[in-house]
Amino acid sequence: MRGARYLDGLDARPVYPDAAAIARLTALGGPLPDRPSDPAETLALLDALGSPATVATAGPRYFGFVTGGALPAALAANWLAGAWDQNAFSSVASPAAVAIENIALGWLLDALGLPAECGAAFVTGATMANVAGLAAARHAVLARVGWDVEAQGLFGAPPITVVVGEEAHATVFKALGLLGLGRERVLRVPADDQGRMRADAFPSLAAGPAIVCLQAGNVNSGACDPLAALIPRAHATGAWAHVDGAFGLWAAAAPTRAQLVRGVADADSWATDAHKWLNVSYDSGLAFVREPAHLRAAMSASAAYLLVGEEREPLAYTPDSSRRARGVEVWAALRALGRAGVADLVERCCRHAARFADGLRAAGYEVLNEVALNQVLAAFGDDETTRRVIAGIQLDGTCWCGGTVWHGRAAMRISVSSWATTEADVERSLEAMIRVARDTRRMG
Numbered sequence: 302m303r304g305a306r307y308l309d310g311l312d313a314r315p316v317y318p319d320a321a322a323i324a325r326l327t328a329l330g331g332p333l334p335d336r337p338s339d340p341a342e343t344l345a346l347l348d349a350l351g352s353p354a355t356v357a358t359a360g361p362r363y364f365g366f367v368t369g370g371a372l373p374a375a376l377a378a379n380w381l382a383g384a385w386d387q388n389a390f391s392s393v394a395s396p397a398a399v400a401i402e403n404i405a406l407g408w409l410l411d412a413l414g415l416p417a418e419c420g421a422a423f424v425t426g427a428t429m430a431n432v433a434g435l436a437a438a439r440h441a442v443l444a445r446v447g448w449d450v451e452a453q454g455l456f457g458a459p460p461i462t463v464v465v466g467e468e469a470h471a472t473v474f475k476a477l478g479l480l481g482l483g484r485e486r487v488l489r490v491p492a493d494d495q496g497r498m499r500a501d502a503f504p505s506l507a508a509g510p511a512i513v514c515l516q517a518g519n520v521n522s523g524a525c526d527p528l529a530a531l532i533p534r535a536h537a538t539g540a541w542a543h544v545d546g547a548f549g550l551w552a553a554a555a556p557t558r559a560q561l562v563r564g565v566a567d568a569d570s571w572a573t574d575a576h577k578w579l580n581v582s583y584d585s586g587l588a589f590v591r592e593p594a595h596l597r598a599a600m601s602a603s604a605a606y607l608l609v610g611e612e613r614e615p616l617a618y619t620p621d622s623s624r625r626a627r628g629v630e631v632w633a634a635l636r637a638l639g640r641a642g643v644a645d646l647v648e649r650c651c652r653h654a655a656r657f658a659d660g661l662r663a664a665g666y667e668v669l670n671e672v673a674l675n676q677v678l679a680a681f682g683d684d685e686t687t688r689r690v691i692a693g694i695q696l697d698g699t700c701w702c703g704g705t706v707w708h709g710r711a712a713m714r715i716s717v718s719s720w721a722t723t724e725a726d727v728e729r730s731l732e733a734m735i736r737v738a739r740d741t742r743r744m745g
């Protein structure tokens with residue numbers, strides 16, 4: 302009830318909460334209550350103080366970071382799964398969670414055009430999906446030279462060459478750091494003006510343990526590395542090809558955009574998010590690995606009592622053990638959308654992004670990237686003016702966009718990633734952006 306009322310109110314309220322609403326959150330605090338409270342009264346307090354302080358990311362005009370909404374079927378499934386309270390770590394703990402996750406996995410691989418035999422981990426987000434995919438990579442490239450990294454660690458191990466694009470997402474470097482591969486002992490390949498790894502600058506690799514980290518969907522421009530050229534280059538010397546496709550991998554699910562990630566299915570591992578473009582609730586990320594055995598070797602725990610079933614046991618593929626049943630929302634989203642609905646969701650967001658770019662250009666502002674996917678980078682004059690326009694748009698409340706720095710210039714980043722955004726929302730947001738930009742420039 303409260304959740305439904307909250308969702309109904311999203312269209313009419315400012316996208317970002319005001320400072321007073323955020324300040325009122327302190328009233329949720331105070332000392333730990335000595336005595337129990339009525340649960341209904343507890344929830345009423347949470348709604349009264351918490352709801353007005355939320356960012357309306359579930360609404361249709363939030364374009365910050367790369368943030369999906371929550372499809373009605375996915376959100377309802379999340380609520381139902383909350384009531385189920387299943388522990389999805391094993392088939393004995395929850396036959397339903399594992400069965401549903403397995404079905405969702407098959408549908409995901411189908412929708413994304415990835416090999417049906419892939420192993421997978423349902424994790425918290427693309428960050429952990431990068432960790433899982435790269436842990437499988439680390440296992441495989443060292444196992445090939447006779448080194449058992451899970452047993453021996455990296456002390457005394459043969460070195461691994463790691464190749465990363467100059468514009469790889471920060472979380473790829475974080476994943477490399479967590480895995481002991483080092484954030485800085487990597488070969489960085491220069492990027493082109495859209496942030497794509499330059500094929501002509503790709504290093505010649507010697508045979509031996511090597512991992513190439515590619516990207517589908519630059520967090521700023523949306524551009525994808527030339528995968529069809531680079532994955533075979535990696536494989537030519539036996540290197541492992543990993544693709545961070547947090548949102549860009551979903552281009553593969555839309556026939557109109559699939560050419561942007563041509564060749565992606567030839568990689569060895571992939572990281573993506575379901576909470577971005579598939580529009581399921583937070584948190585939901587996915588790692589896929591072509592040869593499941595590598596992921597299993599990297600992720601299996603040794604305690605025999607945990608592995609009791611014959612089935613694909615999730616804990617043998619994930620960094621965590623006890624976990625919520627994330628596959629339920631993924632299943633519901635894919636069941637409700639179908640193949641055509643997923644393709645339409647991706648295509649619609651890309652069309653909206655193109656309309657933002659056209660509208661801003663027509664009003665005399667600069668679009669800094671080629672808008673091929675769902676990301677738009679806009680500048681409204683010099684850096685100071687652009688920053689003031691971004692602040693003005695955020696304050697105006699019609700929509701919300703964040704700022705970034707693109708090749709040394711301040712830019713506003715518009716990411717269209719929500720199922721809920723309509724053409725009318727795009728026009729209303731464009732009108733607000735242009736109005737605020739003109740007012741800002743008029744005021745000097």
Ligand SMILES: Cc1ncc(COP(=O)(O)O)c(C=O)c1O
Pocket residue numbers: 366367425426427428429470472473518519520545546547548574586
């Ligand atoms: C390319 C890329 N990789 C990784 C991530 C990290 O995703 P998450 O925050 O879901 O872990 C993002 C987030 O925007 C991204 O765009």
